[in-house]
């Protein structure tokens with residue numbers, strides 16, 4: 080289904096963002112750009128129309144991952160964008176809410192290269 084080319088990784092924690100990018104690289108995804116919150120992510124998506132996947136943290140100031148997801152799903156140009164939500168708590172309600180808002184999948188922090196690969200393969 081989706082060919083993963085350029086990935087936008089979003090997290091307000093620079094440490095976490097570094098870990099996510101590192102994990103993506105280890106999984107073989109080297110074309111990764113970053114954003115530090117939902118607002119920044121929307122700006123980066125406008126500047127980078129070649130992004131083919133968004134991997135976003137849930138809890139962030141400015142704009143949370145769930146609001147970013149909703150903004151993407153209600154945008155004519157972006158609505159088909161594959162989106163993986165990254166959460167720090169493995170709570171069923173959160174996951175359901177993300178799926179209901181249109182998330183393709185979710186990852187619970189901290190995640191391994193293997194679990195990331197598994198989710199990426201499922202998008203295809």
Ligand SMILES: [Mg+2]
Nearest residue numbers: 091136138139
């Ligand atoms: Mg956060």
